[in-house]
Amino acid sequence: MVNPLPPQVHVLVRDWLSANNIVLQSRDGHVVVDSGYVKHEALTLELLASKYALGGEPLVKLVNTHCHSDHMGGNAAIRKKYDCPIALPEDEAPVVAQWDTKALLLDYADQTAPRFTADELLRRDDTHVWGDLEWRVVAAPGHDMRAVVFYNPEHRILISGDALWENGYGFIMPPAIDPLALAAARATLETLAQLDIRVVIPGHGDVFTNVEPALARAFARTEAFEAVPERLARHALKVVLTFCLLHRERMLLSDLPTYVDSIGVFRDINAGCLQLSAIELADMLVHELTRTGAVKQENGWLLPC
Ligand SMILES: [Zn+2]
Incomplete structure (x- = not known):
């Protein structure tokens, strides 16, 4: 398959325990999105140091789509090595500042992540230039009510975190635990369906370009959850x-x-x-x-x- 991404965008496809790491290269400084699970932090550092990623050059920013352990578990190790600021979705920042381990699904879900602090907030609808590309911050509540995704209109790329995968999306809390989550997930899918997306870089799994069928599957799954x-x-x-x-x-x-x-x-x-x-x-x-x-x-x- 022809690489559907611009040459400065590199995706380190990981597994279910660690989310994908996305490297956005620029002469003005490289940016990484999501850092994997703590158990694999040594591998994450090794992959990031490879010639396909940072290749020994500095990292100017680490960004998270949301603060689940498989997306932010490597934050502390990456900051320690690269001494870079960490930018979080604005709604995640207070939860991380308090290190609310229930809201972050850490001990509450038998997971762990080293504590870190945020340096910058990613506000919805703001645009950031990372890897010489403009990325709009789009609120994407549902799987995580504080999550965001990043959209590049020029190349029609979506960095979707766990809001949309090729086959589904991250698990949603049932109504008895969070009465707003499933409706939010549907609203997020509707927001994504409004965007003109050519290629999705998901939090887990390979980059994909069959966006419409993926959205259709996600809507069908949502409908099934709504029914039962x-x-x-x-x-x-x-x-x-x-x-x-x-x-x-x-x-x-x-x-x-x-x-x-x-x-x-x-x-x-x-x-x-x-x-x-x-x-x-x-x-x-x-x-x-x-x-x-x-x-x-x-x-x-x-x-x-
Ligand atoms: Zn997640």
């Missing part, structure tokens, strides 16, 4: 458990009921939406994740696939 909000609860918990499993590498199946009972996001979503016993909840999650091939069971252990 309980699906949202199951989906969110499956995504969080899969992430935790990648982070922990393996979990004892026999520990799982105690685990889901001890982690806030499982407890709250279960109490608000599913009302299963801890054993039933653990069984349901293992069964559904095994069926879809996200996890496997081996000698009493649950492993990621």
